[in-house]
Amino acid sequence: MSKIVTLTEAASIALHGMIIVAKSEKMANVIQIAELTGSSKHHVAKIFQRLVKDNFLESHRGPTGGFTLKKAPADVKMLDIYESIEGKIEVTTCPLDKHICPFDKCIMDNVTRKMTVDFRDHLKSHTLKDYL
């Protein structure tokens, strides 16, 4: 089964959270980001650990600690943030792979394919700089 693209809470935390960090004068920490995005701090912590490992963020412990960007906002594509959390977007038309589908013409008529392509293209054509 192929998965149709969607925007999960995890990816939403990553995308919004990175913008919050980018816009912050001081360092932004887990609790602030959890409050601003309305998510659990545990979930934010997990997501941000991945973003640190994937070199999008630098973490700083201790009081006044938090996260800062590792690269310039213009150099961080939104798509890269998304794929850091969700894995590479595969463009598919339907959960039924073509080789198994019993119908000549896809019943989704490429609507789901277009959804995925539009979603990916939007993330690909924007960087953090666009949201400062």
Add this chain to the structure above:
Amino acid sequence: MSKIVTLTEAASIALHGMIIVAKSEKMANVIQIAELTGSSKHHVAKIFQRLVKDNFLESHRGPTGGFTLKKAPADVKMLDIYESIEGKIEVTTCPLDKHICPFDKCIMDNVTRKMTVDFRDHLKSHTLKDYL
């Protein structure tokens, strides 16, 4: 958190399965539908129990049994099948509800909203008759 629309395996089984029943000369049963859609017969059985309860299908037990349509193909909207399994589609723009989002402008720029609307409109504008 709001959920962005997607096409799950469950909904895919319902949509494809209903078309398979509509196209069948004889009755289509769980095993045939599972084979044609490449899904587990258990999952198909669960999905079809719901479609029977929601009055899309009539079930027939015993040898030569299976499922038949309860209504004429032209009277069955694809959207109704989808929503029987997934619940009513709510058009949302982002997992972050507007009242919590810390940004003036939605970072998804209505891409996710458009995804949902296009998806819903496609299902709304087709009936089983379109796939016979």
Add this chain to the structure above:
DNA sequence: GTAATTTTGGTAATTAATTACTTGAATTAC
């Protein structure tokens, strides 16, 4: 009527996403 077939319904196992908790390590402020 008997046997085979098929749906029904219930329970449980599995996987993934999310939430929760806890301990430890690093850092800052004092």
Add this chain to the structure above:
DNA sequence: GTAATTCAAGTAATTAATTACCAAAATTAC
């Protein structure tokens, strides 16, 4: 140096989707 703060990391609980298994009820074929 001590205490407070914050991230790191691991484990576990929860929820939902999917898969699996099983016994019961209904129906057909013989």
